[in-house]
Amino acid sequence: xxxxxxxxxxxxxxxxxxxxxxxxxxxxxxxxxxxxxxxxxxxxxxxxxxxxxxxxxxxxxxxxxxxxxxxxxxxxxxxxxxxxxxxxxxxxxxxxxxxxxxxxxxxxxxxxxxxxxxxxxxxxxxxxxxxxxxxxxxxxxxxxxxxxxxxxxxxxxxxxxxxxxxxxxxxxxxxxxxxxxxxxxxxxxxxxxxxxxxxxxxxxxxxxxxxxxxxxxxxxxxxxxxxxxxxxxxxxxxxxxxxxxxxxxxxxxxxxxxxxxxxxxxxxxxxxxxxxxxxxxxxxxxxxxxxxxxxxxxxxxxxxxxxxx
Amino acid sequence: xxxxxxxxxxxxxxxxxxxxxxxxxxxxxxxxxxxxxxxxxxxxxxxxxxxxxxxxxxxxxxxxxxxxxxxxxxxxxxxxxxxxxxxxxxxxxxxxxxxxxxxxxxxxxxxxxxxxxxxxxxxxxxxxxxxxxxxxxxxxxxxxxxxxxxxxxxxxxxxxxxxxxxxxxxxxxxxxxxxxxxxxxxxxxxxxxxxxxxxxxxxxxxxxxxxxxxxxxxxxxxxxxxxxxxxxxxxxxxxxxxxxxxxxxxxxxxxxxxxxxxxxxxxxxxxxxxxxxxxxxxx
Numbered sequence: 273x274x275x276x277x278x279x280x281x282x283x284x285x286x287x288x289x290x291x292x293x294x295x296x297x298x299x300x301x302x303x304x305x306x307x308x309x310x311x312x313x314x315x316x317x318x319x320x321x322x323x324x325x326x327x328x329x330x331x332x333x334x335x336x337x338x339x340x341x342x343x344x345x346x347x348x349x350x351x352x353x354x355x356x357x358x359x360x361x362x363x364x365x366x367x368x369x370x371x372x373x374x375x376x377x378x379x380x381x382x383x384x385x386x387x388x389x390x391x392x393x394x395x396x397x398x399x400x401x402x403x404x405x406x407x408x409x410x411x412x413x414x415x416x417x418x419x420x421x422x423x424x425x426x427x428x429x430x431x432x433x434x435x436x437x438x439x440x441x442x443x444x445x446x447x448x449x450x451x452x453x454x455x456x457x458x459x460x461x462x463x464x465x466x467x468x469x470x471x472x473x474x475x476x477x478x479x480x481x482x483x484x485x486x487x488x489x490x491x492x493x494x495x496x497x498x499x500x501x502x503x504x505x506x507x508x509x510x511x512x513x514x515x516x517x518x519x520x521x522x523x524x525x526x527x528x529x530x531x532x533x534x535x536x537x538x539x540x541x542x543x544x545x546x547x548x549x550x551x552x553x554x555x556x557x558x559x560x561x562x563x564x565x566x567x568x569x570x571x572x573x574x575x576x577x578x579x580x581x
Numbered sequence: 582x583x584x585x586x587x588x589x590x591x592x593x594x595x596x597x598x599x600x601x602x603x604x605x606x607x608x609x610x611x612x613x614x615x616x617x618x619x620x621x622x623x624x625x626x627x628x629x630x631x632x633x634x635x636x637x638x639x640x641x642x643x644x645x646x647x648x649x650x651x652x653x654x655x656x657x658x659x660x661x662x663x664x665x666x667x668x669x670x671x672x673x674x675x676x677x678x679x680x681x682x683x684x685x686x687x688x689x690x691x692x693x694x695x696x697x698x699x700x701x702x703x704x705x706x707x708x709x710x711x712x713x714x715x716x717x718x719x720x721x722x723x724x725x726x727x728x729x730x731x732x733x734x735x736x737x738x739x740x741x742x743x744x745x746x747x748x749x750x751x752x753x754x755x756x757x758x759x760x761x762x763x764x765x766x767x768x769x770x771x772x773x774x775x776x777x778x779x780x781x782x783x784x785x786x787x788x789x790x791x792x793x794x795x796x797x798x799x800x801x802x803x804x805x806x807x808x809x810x811x812x813x814x815x816x817x818x819x820x821x822x823x824x825x826x827x828x829x830x831x832x833x834x835x836x837x838x839x840x841x842x843x844x845x846x847x848x849x850x851x852x853x854x855x856x857x858x859x860x861x862x863x864x
Binding site: 294296298301303304305307308310311312314315319322327376377383393395396397398399400402404406408409410412413417418419420423459462465466508511512514515517518521522536539540544552553557559560563 | 599616674698710735742850854
């Protein structure tokens with residue numbers, strides 16, 4: 273296809289040059305756009321359709337248009353509301369811990385020292401560990417039979433007895449959050465470190481000449497440079513974590529008693545275990561709408577903050 | 582003298598604090614992986630008796646031997662290698678073309694295309710699992726490695742496009758202009774002059790996509806059901822839910838799954854910054 277289009281474009285007479293120059297970038301983009309159209313846009317449209325139908329693979333005779341019935345069911349679904357609260361908790365706890373620990377690591381790596389390359393390779397390694405493996409490893413670390421965590425937490429007086437926190441409804445969410453934080457610190461450390469290294473040295477020299485102390489230099493130079501990067505990274509990462517259901521699926525399957533169920537894991541369970549594609553798609557629409565609202569809210573806040581200063 | 586003394590003390594303390602804090606990060610990064618290896622080399626009879634000792638009194642490679650000989654893990658490993666390599670190769674080709682377009686052409690809707698590609702990066706892919714399953718069933722792409730490769734290729738292309746774009750930006754435009762003046766078409770110039778120069782970038786893209794495809798779990802769980810077609814994540818999770826007491830074999834298999842990921846990490850480590858900031862959201 274692409275080859276033929278190129279050949280045609282080459283043979284085109286001089287008068288049609290403008291068409292050729294218009295078509296050329298799209299020729300290079302076409303494989304990407306076709307793939308995305310077929311495997312993202314088409315399924316998205318099909319999914320929107322599913323949200324208003326009964327589509328149960330285990331129950332092929334119960335089919336047809338049901339209007340807003342799924343959405344009414346969602347409004348009355350206690351698991352949905354629980355999963356919504358859990359999603360907020362999961363997202364912001366993971367995000368804040370990843371960010372603070374990642375920022376700390378970036379500041380530590382932001383200077384030359386002996387063996388820096390090796391240290392960097394080791395502290396960034398968790399990023400390369402497949403997420404399902406990170407989940408399984410932490411599930412094993414929290415298991416009192418083979419893992420040390422329950423015993424340590426018990427010795428520190430944080431647990432009354434060395435039990436698996438993944439089986440404790442009140443504490444289970446900390447399991448996936450711990451795995452997520454461990455796994456996500458390198459991402460923040462790397463992006464923040466890149467931003468730190470892009471700060472021109474002259475800025476610090478100028479600030480020092482103006483008599484700025486260490487704290488003032490950190491506040492007015494480092495932070496001022498970091499804030500734009502941090503803001504966009506946090507915004508995008510929030511959405512990414514809110515969509516990230518792998519760790520919950522691997523570590524708890526949403527249990528015990530749905531106490532760790534988050535929206536993406538609930539959607540996945542509905543599609544994978546119950547094979548109820550209609551309800552899963554309706555839940556997906558709600559998730560999409562919430563993410564959209566969040567993005568608009570953040571952009572609006574940014575606009576207001578900008579005009580305030 | 583006194584002033585010099587305190588400032589030296591402060592520097593020493595600062596050095597020590599810096600070193601201590603880094604040591605904690607190193608420890609935290611390595612400990613879970615160390616523990617995984619530790620369980621894998623512990624003989625089963627010692628596992629329960631010695632509890633949470635840091636290193637068993639005797640070690641064995643028996644768990645690895647059993648996993649490789651008596652289970653389906655070699656299948657899972659092979660399937661994952663096939664899927665990840667094919668995905669990585671396909672994505673690199675497709676993303677090289679689109680990354681080149683974004684880097685070299687000024688055209689209408691260019692910003693719209695870039696924004697659209699960025700949008701796909703924060704899109705909740707989990708919501709496509711059911712429709713994809715439904716759409717792929719009549720096409721015979723369910724329970725086939727081909728189906729997985731198609732899905733992974735599509736979902737990794739946007740991020741890889743941004744990555745390749747950033748590599749193309751580093752190559753002077755004058756190069757292919759000179760080649761085109763010498764009579765090359767643009768595609769020939771790209772193929773003969775530009776691509777050889779982006780080989781390291783293409784290698785990095787290959788590595789990033791391989792790692793992503795190697796880790797994908799949810800689509801593979803949904804789409805694959807036959808034991809011999811499972812990828813590593815699905816196989817391991819199935820094994821865990823079936824034989825959840827065979828700690829040695831589970832962890833030995835997990836260690837095996839870690840090896841390719843670590844190998845590719847070593848390859849792409851130099852490009853981490855570029856990779857993670859391309860599209861700004863790659864996990």
